[in-house]
Amino acid sequence: MSPLCLRWAQAAAVRGRSAVRQLARWDHTSAKETAREYLEKTAAPFEVFDRRAKRLQRDRAARRAENSREVDYLRDEVAARVADRLLDIKRRYRTVVELGAGCGHLAKAVDDDMMDRLIMCEMSPLMLDRDSGTQYAVEVERRVMDEEMPQFEDESLDAVVSSMSMHWVNDLPGMLVQVRRALVPDGVFIGAMLGGDSLFELRASLQLADTERDGGIAARVSPLTNTRDVGSLLGRAGLTLPTVDIDTIVVNYPSMLHLVTDINAMGEGNAVVQRLPFIKRDTLIAASAIYKELYGNADGTIPATFQVIYMIGWKPDPSQPKPLARGSAQASLGDMFDTQAHKL
Numbered sequence: 001m002s003p004l005c006l007r008w009a010q011a012a013a014v015r016g017r018s019a020v021r022q023l024a025r026w027d028h029t030s031a032k033e034t035a036r037e038y039l040e041k042t043a044a045p046f047e048v049f050d051r052r053a054k055r056l057q058r059d060r061a062a063r064r065a066e067n068s069r070e071v072d073y074l075r076d077e078v079a080a081r082v083a084d085r086l087l088d089i090k091r092r093y094r095t096v097v098e099l100g101a102g103c104g105h106l107a108k109a110v111d112d113d114m115m116d117r118l119i120m121c122e123m124s125p126l127m128l129d130r131d132s133g134t135q136y137a138v139e140v141e142r143r144v145m146d147e148e149m150p151q152f153e154d155e156s157l158d159a160v161v162s163s164m165s166m167h168w169v170n171d172l173p174g175m176l177v178q179v180r181r182a183l184v185p186d187g188v189f190i191g192a193m194l195g196g197d198s199l200f201e202l203r204a205s206l207q208l209a210d211t212e213r214d215g216g217i218a219a220r221v222s223p224l225t226n227t228r229d230v231g232s233l234l235g236r237a238g239l240t241l242p243t244v245d246i247d248t249i250v251v252n253y254p255s256m257l258h259l260v261t262d263i264n265a266m267g268e269g270n271a272v273v274q275r276l277p278f279i280k281r282d283t284l285i286a287a288s289a290i291y292k293e294l295y296g297n298a299d300g301t302i303p304a305t306f307q308v309i310y311m312i313g314w315k316p317d318p319s320q321p322k323p324l325a326r327g328s329a330q331a332s333l334g335d336m337f338d339t340q341a342h343k344l
Contacts, residue, residue: 047273048223049168051123051148054271058124061267062103065130071265072105074251075164078308079105081247082163082192085310087114089188093158097121097182099147099175100165103130104140111137115159121145127267148175152182159188164308166193167224168271176237176313186317189239195225196246196307201295202259209287213280219272220279230311239313240320247308252301256288259304 061068083106086096093115098106101120110118117139122128123146132142145151147162148169160179169175179189199221206220225233227246234242253259263269296302314320 047170049170049271050273050275051146051168051170051271054168054267055124057264057269057271058102058122058127058267061265062124062126062130064265067265068103068130068267071262072103074249074266074306075102075105076108077249078192079163080109081308081310082106082161082190083109083114085190085312086110086159086161091158092116095119095157096159096161097150097152097157099145099150099160099162099179100168101128101142101163102165103127104134104136106161106163107134107136107138107140114138117141119143121147121150123147124267150175150178150182152178154181155184157182157187158184159190161189162191162193164192164194166191167195167222172225172233173236176233176239180238180313180315183315185315186319187315189234189311189313189315191311192308193225193311194306195230195309196227197305198224198307200305201291201303202256205256205287205291205294206283208290209283213283213286218276218279219274220270220276222270222272225309227307227309230309234311234313237313238316240316241312241314243312245310247310249306249308250303251306252297252303254301256291256302257284259302 092113095117096110096115097119099121101107101122104120107118107120115138118136119141120128121143123144125144128142128144147165148171150160160183166172166175176189183189203221207217210217210220227244230244231242234244253262291302
């Protein structure tokens, strides 16, 4: 790489400008390609979430162990549904890794008929060790590891699972690529993350309150992945036979303030980089009143909707089923319809 091209690529990476816009300024194709290669190797992914703040939130939640255990209901429910999907695959696994394991929600839902060992990976050491004295049906190993950067040897894992942590990952394609590399051929990845219209009631209420009180909308709730994008994420990471489905879980709370308190006790508070440090008291009260007025139940409670996106992808292997070549069909679908119509 020429010194000029190297300096340009380094400057573009530091400034975070779009590589496409920057490369358009170059007249020479070779310079464009060389600079593009440098950016792909060195440029960091766009940072939406503050990972350090998220770790501190989980640490803070784990310190208040009793309060934290009281709000395990959502994670326990999703972990049980992930375990059901793992059970549907008629295999017994030697080693399964869980990324973003929290305090062991999946470990409570699996048994020794499914696997020999579960490696729980969590970036918050306090959350990881919150229930370290609990005995599980499978052998458990705990590792402090950021799920955004999983570190395992290539082709060393039978299965990788992630339950309720991927919605805080900045570089989802990069994480899934590392997962694919760590899986053995025909190994499986099963993930569950909040997405879609999760907490749409809270979002709308906070936006209306911000508009009324402050004349604008603040970043109060994190952005979430759309269901339609998850399948393409799996394919982009090199995982085959993608399967995506979604569950909707509705939980009723006495008020919006109780909902926010539970979210913070879960360690699921806002961690967007551009978040405001606090919310004014009158804005919070206004949002609570709007929430109850627009979405409140007849009994005085308020509903909170959690949409959980489940995904399954497989490490490529020659033994996996493949679609037939185009034009190899032995029967005409049109002829079949004509035959059925004639019978009717």
